[in-house]
Amino acid sequence: MMVAGVGLVASSMLGIHADLPSICVASEQLSLSAVVASSRFFIATNPTGTLALAWLTMLIAMMTPLLALPLSHVHASSLADRRLRASTGFLLGYFGVWLFAGYPLLAVAIALRLLAGNASAALMTACLLALIWSASPMQMAAQNRAHRLRRIGLFGLAADRDCLAFGATLGGWCLASSWPWMLVPLFVAHTHLAAMFGVAIILMAERLRGPGPLRWRFPVVLSIPTGWIRETVICRRSSGATGHV
Amino acid sequence: MVGKREDAWKLGAGWNDTFLWYAKAVIALKSRPVTDRTSWRYLAAMHQFDRNLWIGLGIIDKKTKLPSASDMDVAWNQCQHSSFYFLPWHRGYLARFEEIIAATIVSLGGNAGWKLPYWNYLDSTNPNARKIPEAFLLKYLPDGTTRNPLEDVPRYGQKVLGPEPRLHIDDIDLSAMDEPDFTGSVSFGGSKTLFSNPDIGIRGQLENVPHGSVHVLVGGARPANPGDGYLSAFETAGLDPLFWLHHCNIDRLWAAWMIKPGVNMEAGKQWLDGPSxxxxxxxKADGSGLENYTARDTLNGGKFYPDYDDLHAGTGVAAVPAGGQAAVLVQGPATMTEPKVIGANGEKITLGDAPVETAVKIAPQAGKAMVTAMGPGAPEADSGKRTFLKLENIRGASSAGGLKAYVNAPAGSEKDLPQEYVAGSAALFGLGSASKVDGQHGGNGITLIFDISDLARRLVDQGNFDPSNIRVKIVSAHGGGSTNPITIERVSVLRE
Structure with missing residues (x-):
């Protein structure tokens, strides 16, 4: 959580997010040529390195809390004096996949903005898309695979390769599981950090829901409030507990 | 509630009142639709449910109306395995099952206060202890015409518990009771996990033996038996009336472990009030709704805390002598430091019918320290440290099977591997369910830890222990055979 916090702070300090979503939040109707022009201006005024750093800090802020269990697997599976190296390899693999996913995600965001007509409609469409995806068996399949553990070698380059591969595989399934939610903050300009924080909580809740059979189900983000109402209003949790041992 | 849970073998032979009423109640529960929360099938599905499997087995058909999705999301597919929630979840499950059976017996004209008996299979003072109680083997009720529901269930395994060499499962024992800590990767109760262990989970020693062994020994597994019985799979175990007596004894072993001097009980909020x-x-006992519970509810003072007639016979826990002081239960962090990995093999293992040997290499410095610590001049602090062999993420499609691992067994003994080189054996109860990627348990299979401290010490004494090349031989018997083998992600050595 501390790492995520640092990521959030770094993310806000870089100030790139006010620019990053600006493509998608202009209030007037955008034509394809306007988007291309905006994109060119955006890339020209934001060097690739800065853009990548901004995207990376956003990812660190949002994704790190999801990595506690996989990281503990890497940690427990490695020799005591290689744990830092193993965790670094894992994180490189994980965030490497996400880093490269930044451009296609941006392209999807621009396409969505074009189709929606205005920024508010694009935000609504992104939220709707994310909700439908969250309810779908496809998302469940990706999420199930994001729980899968694999061997971590103990020695030499084989160990590094395993950590990198585990991180990349997990990153790929996390991306497949949560990509529509990652679009949402891109359409929010003034409360971008709050949107990131909210999405991070949703992604955490989806991971905590755990794996399950493939079928359509109630999206986690909607089941949180309904579950809370059920637990606190309808049936009191552990009503008969009076103590222990 | 009145009365205590009693030893099934002390209730009287054959059709005693307790079993006769149990059988009548099971018939009543079986007649209820699966949408009824007090029905036999609803209660079994709380453990684990697989619609296609149940249709295939004729438990339901394609047209059978199931409970609402929200009901199934909350109450079905809950079984906790390879987790420190294994014991408390099953305790609450047993308690409510018992209440439902008791209420049904009253509705059928029987007496109130029926209690679930336990199958005390490790009671060395009872020559019948290892036999399945007689009422579960009789074809008919005393009227001679009504089919006995306690027997009318697929069981392909043993009727008298013992080792099963065809499945490579050793005899059951009470060694789990010697584990001092409730929680941990090496523990009595299992490792710390979330609900249903979707990620990293390791069976507690009690969950492995006798729990898992009894499931598979009685249910049976291919290729040793003609089929995998209901007791051998998560999805069907609760449909066998014997399941409840078996788990009642497992629950009693937990209760007995809690009064053992020197044990260290879990006290963390994540366990007491979880899962989060x-x-x-x-x-609810009348089926009118659902209610939640936590591990706290299963401890002394909680609504699901059970009462047993005897916590000593068949538990290995000695009774306090007259005038003696009962042990005070300690709650806090584990006494044993979490063991660290010091060695591993080089590649994933694929295991069919034939034994597979893999070389485990221990990191040079750790290997040297380990051998020194086992030598005669070792510092006292090091000599007592434990060594473990870990088989990580055993996955397979078969619902069950068995597995056994040997360390540094002599070459040329493939057909009859000597028992003195055994690191450990396990029944692979629920293997298929635990390995299913699109299932409740995340598809990470089963992870086993065997204590090889004594074996390693013996091998060091014999000069048969090269830390850079430990030969681990694994044999397995499971329904997949060589065409659909099981896999083991990694074999590693851990040390305290």
Missing amino acids: NRAFAVP
Whole structure:
């Protein structure tokens, strides 16, 4: 959580997010040529390195809390004096996949903005898309695979390769599981950090829901409030507990 | 509630009152639709449910109306395995089952206060202890015409518990009771996990033996038996009336372990009030709704805390002598430091019918320290440290099977591997379910830890222990055979 916090702070300090979503939040109707022009201006005024750093800090802020269990697997599976190296390899693999996913995600965001007509409609469409995806068996399949553990070698380059591969595989399934939610903050300009924080909580809740059979189900983000109402209003949790041992 | 849970073998032979009423109640529960929260099938599905499997087995058909999705999301598919929630979840599950059976017996004209008996298979003072109680083997009720529901269930395994060499499963024992800590990767109760162990989970020693062994020994597994019985799979175990007596004894072993001097009980909030990601749920005794519970509810003072007639016979826990002081239960962090990995093999293992040997290499410095610590001049602090062999993420499609691992067994003994080189054996109860990627348990299979401290010490004494090349031989018998083998992600050595 501390790492995520640092990521959030770094993310806000870089100030790139006010620019990053600006493509998608202009209030007037955008034509394809306007988007291309905006994109060119955006890339020209934001060097690739800065853009990548901004995207990376956003990812660190949002994704790190999801990595506690996989990281503990890497940690427990490695020799005591290689744990830092193993965790670094894992994180490189994980965030490497996400880093490269930044451009296609941006392209999807621009396409969505074009189709929606205005920024508010694009935000609504992104939220709707994310909700439908969250309810779908496809998302469940990706999420199930994001729980899968694999061997971590103990020695030499084989160990590094395993950590990198585990991180990349997990990153790929996390991306497949949560990509529509990652679009949402891109359409929010003034409360971008709050949107990131909210999405991070949703992604955490989806991971905590755990794996399950493939079928359509109630999206986690909607089941949180309904579950809370059920637990606190309808049936009191552990009503008969009076103590222990 | 009145009365105590008693030893099934002390209730009287054959059709004693307790079993006769149990059988009548099971018939009543079986007649209820699966949408009824007090029905036999609803209660079994709380453990684990697989629609296609149940249709295939004729438990339901394609047209059978199932409970609402929200009901199933809350109450079905809850079984906790390879987790420190294994014991408390099953305790609440048993308690409510018992209440439902008792209420049904009253509705059928029987007496109130029926209690679930336990199958005390490790009671060395009872020559019948290892036999399945007689009422579960009789074809008919005393009227001679009504089919006995306690027997009318697929069981392909043993009727008298013992080792099963065809499945490579050793005899059951009470060694789990010697584990001092409730929680941990090497523990009595299992490792710390979330609900249903979707990620990293390791069976507690009690969950491995006798729990898992009895499931598979009685249910049976291919290729040793003609089929995998209901007791051998998560999805069907609760449909066998014997399941409840077996788990009642497992629960009693937990209760007995708690009064053993020197044990260290879990006290963390994540365990007491968890799981945080999904709550345990049971139907209300009258089926009118569902209610949640936590591990705290299963401890002394909680609504699901059980009462047993005897916590000593068949538990290995000695009774306190007259005038003696009962042990005070300690709650806090584990006494044993979490063991660290010091060695591993080089590649994933694929295991069919034939034994597979893999070389485990221990890191040079750790290997040297380990051998020194086992030598005669070792510092006292090091000599008592334990060594473990870990088989990580055993996955397979078969619902069950068995597995055994040997360390540095002599070459040329493939057909009859000597028992003195055994690191450990396990029944692979629920293997298929635990390995299913699109299932409740995340598809990470089963992870086993065997204590090889004594074996390693013996091998060091014999000069048969090269830390850079430990030969681990694994044999397995499972329904997949060589065409659909099981896999083991990694074999590693851990040391305290």
